[in-house]
Amino acid sequence: MKVVVLTSSYPRTHGDTAGRFVADAVEHVRERGIEVEVVSPATVPHYGIAYGSGVVGNLRRNPARALFLPLMLGRFRQAARRAARDADLVHAHWLPLGAIAMTLGRPFVIQLWGTDVELARRAPPLARQILGRARVTLCASNALADAARELGAGEVRVIGSGVDVPAEVGPEAQPPEVLYAGRLSPEKGILDLLAAANGMKLTIAGDGPLREKVPGALGFIPHDELGGFYERAAVVAVPSHREGFGVVCAEAMAHGRPVVASAVGGLVDLVVDDETGLLVEPGDVDALRTALRRLLDDEELRRRLGAAGRERVRERFSWERVTDLTVAAYEDVMRASSADT
Numbered sequence: 001m002k003v004v005v006l007t008s009s010y011p012r013t014h015g016d017t018a019g020r021f022v023a024d025a026v027e028h029v030r031e032r033g034i035e036v037e038v039v040s041p042a043t044v045p046h047y048g049i050a051y052g053s054g055v056v057g058n059l060r061r062n063p064a065r066a067l068f069l070p071l072m073l074g075r076f077r078q079a080a081r082r083a084a085r086d087a088d089l090v091h092a093h094w095l096p097l098g099a100i101a102m103t104l105g106r107p108f109v110i111q112l113w114g115t116d117v118e119l120a121r122r123a124p125p126l127a128r129q130i131l132g133r134a135r136v137t138l139c140a141s142n143a144l145a146d147a148a149r150e151l152g153a154g155e156v157r158v159i160g161s162g163v164d165v166p167a168e169v170g171p172e173a174q175p176p177e178v179l180y181a182g183r184l185s186p187e188k189g190i191l192d193l194l195a196a197a198n199g200m201k202l203t204i205a206g207d208g209p210l211r212e213k214v215p216g217a218l219g220f221i222p223h224d225e226l227g228g229f230y231e232r233a234a235v236v237a238v239p240s241h242r243e244g245f246g247v248v249c250a251e252a253m254a255h256g257r258p259v260v261a262s263a264v265g266g267l268v269d270l271v272v273d274d275e276t277g278l279l280v281e282p283g284d285v286d287a288l289r290t291a292l293r294r295l296l297d298d299e300e301l302r303r304r305l306g307a308a309g310r311e312r313v314r315e316r317f318s319w320e321r322v323t324d325l326t327v328a329a330y331e332d333v334m335r336a337s338s339a340d341t
Helices: 020-030 054-061 062-086 097-101 117-119 122-135 142-150 188-194 223-232 249-254 285-296 299-316 319-340
Strands: 002-006 033-041 089-093 110-114 136-139 157-159 178-181 202-205 235-238 257-264 277-280
Touching: 002 020, 002 062, 002 097, 020 033, 020 319, 033 062, 033 257, 062 097, 089 097, 089 319, 097 110, 097 117, 097 122, 110 122, 110 142, 110 319, 117 122, 117 142, 136 142, 136 319, 142 157, 178 223, 178 249, 188 202, 188 285, 202 223, 223 249, 235 249, 235 285, 249 257, 257 285, 277 285, 277 299, 285 299
Parallel strands: 002 033, 002 089, 089 110, 110 136, 136 157, 178 202, 178 235, 235 257, 257 277
Antiparallel strands: none
């Protein structure tokens, strides 16, 4: 089987964080003996639109770049058509690339991650057309699956992002510290965290448009170095206002670290309140502060929640399970396509 993966975010180098979760998924599928060809801005001209803040973020910050969008999409579609000539299946990540996938003459699945659903709600007729043509819509969380059905998707399956579960984890740093890892942007709730964690030891690994308002931020850390940051942390904060899945949350749990997360999107699939972490309402600074302080002051609670979270990720979000579900979706689509012909 040959699968063509279409994605607007993909790492250009080993240390690049952009689209790392897509690249990891591709490698695990390849390990199952499936041929995968990736079409992405890493290999197609993107005219400075794709990286940094991402396509949507870059266009918001500099609307003049929209002039280059047709050029980028045209080159992208040309590369996709070449790759799909001998492909059995197309896997499009993010809804806009589903519009390209449905022109390639191959059965396709589409995977939704969150920001694309926000865009889809502004153009529901186009979203319905794309989702209606997809053989299967894969969603990173139950919240996204509900949104996909509202937008007209047919068969919907929930497949989160896989994470590596280390064989063992080391002791946390002393004194206990809070870790935030991710983009420094309003929807990630970083300013809420700064207010809530005032007076606490806080490590911030990330970059983004709010960098100037986040003193001491370390910038983006290469993914293969983040494990050490998770190990040092006593608590990992994920205060997002919206979150399609929550890779940082899942990775923190895989390292046995308790998470304080907002009760939004995919985070509620990951965190069972007071069992594998603590949930708070997004934007509630007082509740966030209380939850962080509760964990920092109670080592036994941290240990209990961290161990339960690690087991939950091992059972539900290991790469083995996620890849099993992905390959099963491919095989089901191919069987249905063969029956159609």
